[in-house]
Amino acid sequence: MGAGDTLSITIVIADVVSVDATFVPTEYKLHPPYPNPFNPDVNITVDVPEEADTRIAILNLRGQEIVVLEKGHLMPGRYHQVWQAQTYPSGLYFVRVRSAQFESVQKISLLK
Numbered sequence: 001m002g003a004g005d006t007l008s009i010t011i012v013i014a015d016v017v018s019v020d021a022t023f024v025p026t027e028y029k030l031h032p033p034y035p036n037p038f039n040p041d042v043n044i045t046v047d048v049p050e051e052a053d054t055r056i057a058i059l060n061l062r063g064q065e066i067v068v069l070e071k072g073h074l075m076p077g078r079y080h081q082v083w084q085a086q087t088y089p090s091g092l093y094f095v096r097v098r099s100a101q102f103e104s105v106q107k108i109s110l111l112k
Contacts, residue, residue: 022077023077023078024049024076024077025047025048025049025076025077025078026049027047027049028046028047028048028049028097028099028101028102028104029046029047029104030044030045030046030095030097030104030105030106031044031045031046031047032106033095033106033108036108036109037108037109037110037111038085038108038109038110038111039110039111039112040084040085040086040110040112041082041083041084041085042082042083042085042095042108042110043080043081043082044056044069044080044081044082044083044095045078045079045080045081046070046078046079046081046097047077047078047079048074048075048076048077048078048079048099049076050076050101051073051074051075051076052073052074052099052100052101052102053072053073053074053099053100054070054071054072054073054074054097054098054099055068055070055071055096055097055098055099056068056069056070056071056079056081056095056096056097057069057071057095057096057098058083058093058094058095058096059093059094059095059096059105060091060093060094061091061092061093063094065096066088066093067083069081069083083095085110088110089110089112090110090111090112091109091110092107092108092109092110093107093108093109093110094106094107094108095108
């Protein structure tokens, strides 16, 4: 490379997941997804107060799971998920959180 040449690197991070284990919630909660309506990404936050097998999924209007964002044994904490819906058509979808002790569903709208 010469003195005037430059190098450009683009890094794309998909399916960002984080856990705030320092915050221990006192109850299960599916926070309102944001932004809503969204295009193309929606942020999903779930509070898990105790160890539990938990499933976080996206459902279509027929109630069919089309994406599973999290499936497994979760420790207490606040979980952040991002659903990247670039390949899905505009429309209504649902976020469902389910464990043995809790179930909650919230509607989200994908607008393209």
